[in-house]
Amino acid sequence: MTVAVFRRLFLLSLMMMLIPIIGGRQAVGEPYVQGPAFCEECHMDEAKSWAKTKHFTTYRTVHKHKRAKKILKAVGGKKNMKRNKSCNVCHYSNEQKSPTAKAKKKYGPSCESCHGASSGYETVHADYGGKNVRRDNEAPAHKSKRIAEATAAGLVWASMTYDIAVNCMKCHGLARPEISGKAFGKMLKAKHPINQSFEIVMFSQGKMRHWPKARSSARLANLFVAGQAAKLVSANAMAGKSKSKKYKKAQLKRAADAKAALQGVPGAAALIQSPSDANARAMMTAIGDQDLSGVVGSRIPCAGADHENLHQC
Numbered sequence: 218m219t220v221a222v223f224r225r226l227f228l229l230s231l232m233m234m235l236i237p238i239i240g241g242r243q244a245v246g247e248p249y250v251q252g253p254a255f256c257e258e259c260h261m262d263e264a265k266s267w268a269k270t271k272h273f274t275t276y277r278t279v280h281k282h283k284r285a286k287k288i289l290k291a292v293g294g295k296k297n298m299k300r301n302k303s304c305n306v307c308h309y310s311n312e313q314k315s316p317t318a319k320a321k322k323k324y325g326p327s328c329e330s331c332h333g334a335s336s337g338y339e340t341v342h343a344d345y346g347g348k349n350v351r352r353d354n355e356a357p358a359h360k361s362k363r364i365a366e367a368t369a370a371g372l373v374w375a376s377m378t379y380d381i382a383v384n385c386m387k388c389h390g391l392a393r394p395e396i397s398g399k400a401f402g403k404m405l406k407a408k409h410p411i412n413q414s415f416e417i418v419m420f421s422q423g424k425m426r427h428w429p430k431a432r433s434s435a436r437l438a439n440l441f442v443a444g445q446a447a448k449l450v451s452a453n454a455m456a457g458k459s460k461s462k463k464y465k466k467a468q469l470k471r472a473a474d475a476k477a478a479l480q481g482v483p484g485a486a487a488l489i490q491s492p493s494d495a496n497a498r499a500m501m502t503a504i505g506d507q508d509l510s511g512v513v514g515s516r517i518p519c520a521g522a523d524h525e526n527l528h529q530c
């Protein structure tokens with residue numbers, strides 16, 4: 218046997234030994250939602266605020282809403298909102314206790330609906346580099362590695378305004394790619410709401426706010442722009458694949474409104490011309506820390522006094 222052949226055989230057997238391990242890891246490694254009780258241990262204040270919002274409380278009442286039955290019937294499939302795939306992706310969280318445990322539908326949208334499924338990032342995101350290391354004495358190199366690793370594993374940090382907005386829009390824009398335009402069309406016909414005035418600043422800075430300090434006007438402007446970019450990208454994609462006139466019309470309105478809201482924002486022209494996720498990310502990266510409140514500040518809507526859950530300015 219020549220050295221080259223031996224080496225090849227050796228590598229082949231090594232690969233055959235490794236494939237099941239790698240393959241198995243991948244199957245188990247798919248991140249899953251662990252549920253808010255898990256986060257509560259360290260994020261008590263955030264959990265308390267969340268429990269007071271509709272995101273938590275809705276699961277107790279939404280299936281009893283006067284239109285729920287009609288919407289379910291129109292879409293077809295399981296007659297129970299919690300079990301029906303066309304409802305449960307938005308109206309419940311899919312909690313899983315371990316990699317092999319069966320996922321259970323619980324309460325409404327929760328931490329991981331916005332911040333990403335946590336099984337991959339939970340350990341790494343909160344570890345400053347050892348038992349006795351705290352936030353203020355974490356080594357800078359460790360910090361950047363920790364942030365990069367947690368992000369790669371799916372953590373959506375507060376600063377990732379575009380990624381958070383993408384998550385809001387999937388539900389509030391009725392824009393989940395895994396549900397067909399046809400099914401959404403049937404839901405709309407049965408009077409499922411699509412709130413065309415959903416805007417991320419107005420909807421996040423009211424009762425939903427679970428961060429101690431009110432955000433600066435520069436941050437709010439960034440959040441507004443991120444929200445419009447995510448709205449435009451999701452509306453454009455969903456309008457393109459729609460087989461329902463009603464649904465398509467609703468998505469085209471979302472796209473047109475977002476385009477108007479982005480006028481004059483540096484770098485928005487390319488996104489408006491071609492509304493792709495890549496163009497939205499390129500625009501957000503180019504904007505960086507620029508303060509755009511002078512450009513979009515006056516476009517950020519405020520809720521009326523009758524909307525007690527939303528941001529009133």
Ligand code: HEC
Nearest residue numbers: 251255256258259328329332335342343352373374375376
């Ligand atoms: C063992 C304690 C612990 C647990 C459990 C935990 N976290 Fe954290 N989390 C932290 C710490 C500490 C930080 C601050 C990290 C830093 O200083 O960068 C943090 C930061 C975060 C941030 C980023 C905040 C920012 O500044 O952008 C988010 C989002 C977050 N956690 C979400 C969650 C979610 C969701 C869960 C549950 C699935 C969870 N965490 C579970 C301790 C924890």
Ligand code: HEC
Nearest residue numbers: 282284285288289292303304307387388389391392410412
């Ligand atoms: C793409 C995400 C999504 C899907 C899928 C979805 N919903 Fe909704 N649903 C929402 C959102 C977001 C709201 C809140 C809309 C608003 O008022 O802005 C809502 C509101 C409702 C309401 C009104 C609740 C209230 O308090 O006014 C009912 C009833 C409802 N949905 C039933 C259903 C049923 C039944 C299904 C399945 C056939 C379903 N939804 C599928 C996102 C979704």
Ligand code: HEC
Nearest residue numbers: 253256260263264267326327328331375381421428429440
């Ligand atoms: C509906 C979406 C949503 C849900 C649900 C949600 N968050 Fe957040 N979270 C946000 C947004 C939006 C921000 C702030 C973005 C910004 O800074 O502009 C944020 C900020 C945070 C921060 C940063 C706080 C700071 O001081 O900067 C932490 C930590 C956090 N969330 C943890 C959690 C935990 C834990 C839960 C569940 C108990 C949770 N979030 C539920 C959307 C959500």
Ligand code: HEC
Nearest residue numbers: 271275279306307308326330331384385388417420421526
């Ligand atoms: C997994 C789906 C989902 C995601 C992601 C999501 N929401 Fe929601 N949200 C809902 C549903 C469903 C309701 C309606 C509950 C009901 O009325 O029964 C709702 C209700 C709300 C309400 C209460 C509105 C009212 O009239 O009182 C606010 C505010 C809100 N969402 C803000 C946000 C923001 C901001 C984000 C992103 C940071 C977000 N949501 C992300 C599904 C979602």
